[in-house]
Amino acid sequence: MNKKRNIYQSKRTNQSIAFWIFRLFSVLVVAILVTILSFILIKGIGVISWDFLTKMPEDGMTKGGVLPAIIGTLCLVGGSMLFAFPIGILSGIYINEYAKNGIFVRFVRMMTNNLAGIPSIVFGMFGMALFVNYFGFGTSIIAGSLTLGLMVLPIVIRTTEEALKSIDDSFRHGSYALGASKLETIRRVILPMAYPNIVTGLVLSIGRVSGETAPILFTAAAYFLPKLPSSILDPVMALPYHLYVLSTSGTNLEASRNMAYGTALVLVVMVLIVNLMANALRKFFSKKVKMN
Numbered sequence: 001m002n003k004k005r006n007i008y009q010s011k012r013t014n015q016s017i018a019f020w021i022f023r024l025f026s027v028l029v030v031a032i033l034v035t036i037l038s039f040i041l042i043k044g045i046g047v048i049s050w051d052f053l054t055k056m057p058e059d060g061m062t063k064g065g066v067l068p069a070i071i072g073t074l075c076l077v078g079g080s081m082l083f084a085f086p087i088g089i090l091s092g093i094y095i096n097e098y099a100k101n102g103i104f105v106r107f108v109r110m111m112t113n114n115l116a117g118i119p120s121i122v123f124g125m126f127g128m129a130l131f132v133n134y135f136g137f138g139t140s141i142i143a144g145s146l147t148l149g150l151m152v153l154p155i156v157i158r159t160t161e162e163a164l165k166s167i168d169d170s171f172r173h174g175s176y177a178l179g180a181s182k183l184e185t186i187r188r189v190i191l192p193m194a195y196p197n198i199v200t201g202l203v204l205s206i207g208r209v210s211g212e213t214a215p216i217l218f219t220a221a222a223y224f225l226p227k228l229p230s231s232i233l234d235p236v237m238a239l240p241y242h243l244y245v246l247s248t249s250g251t252n253l254e255a256s257r258n259m260a261y262g263t264a265l266v267l268v269v270m271v272l273i274v275n276l277m278a279n280a281l282r283k284f285f286s287k288k289v290k291m292n
Helices: 002-044 050-054 067-098 103-116 120-134 141-165 169-177 182-210 239-248 257-291
Strands: none
Touching: 002 257, 050 067, 067 103, 067 141, 067 182, 067 239, 067 257, 103 141, 120 141, 141 182, 169 182, 182 257, 239 257
């Protein structure tokens, strides 16, 4: 009896230790995140003003605002998503719903996973060789957008495929039993149920694109451009590259340091807004699926 009680007590002790270790690391991760955000907020909040958000940079980026960088970032994000979303979603649907699980599909999955792990600077160099030099787009919005689109394409494909995989086959069989074709089943049954996970993945990929510097370093970003772009063939300023320049190679590092913190805060807020949108969209589509 005492032996069983000791074994039971030992299991409870081990479980408690494991629980506190997990809790400790969870709190540690949250504390690190809060510290980083607090540091950026404290350093950058004093710089944020209406003029900072709506004016052009002045005096070698030591004064003025970051409007061209905000507009440039939005242009690059929008252009990359126009390229990556349709191709990635259609590819994910094809791999999961149409292609047979053979050598070809396994090869595509392996290559997609490998592409997702390639450093972003490599995508930047590839984009420069292909879009800037070979296709002659030059340093421009379209070259940067296509490069960023290529970078997040594996994420969109894998997110779509995993979202479709999570739908139980009984829904497909039920739809076929009612006389629906494969295309009708995918369009009216499977995709609406997979929307929450697909949309979450897509919006999170937007968050990643918003903060990337290396892919636009050689393809789209300008060092100093006190005007807004007039076409997709124009170069642009972008918040991540603007922050990099202000912090490492500006005309006056000390004078532009506060602008760097302000730029970092604007960039972080944009990414947080995108993540909040992801949560809101996931909840909206989840409720819609439950209601149907």
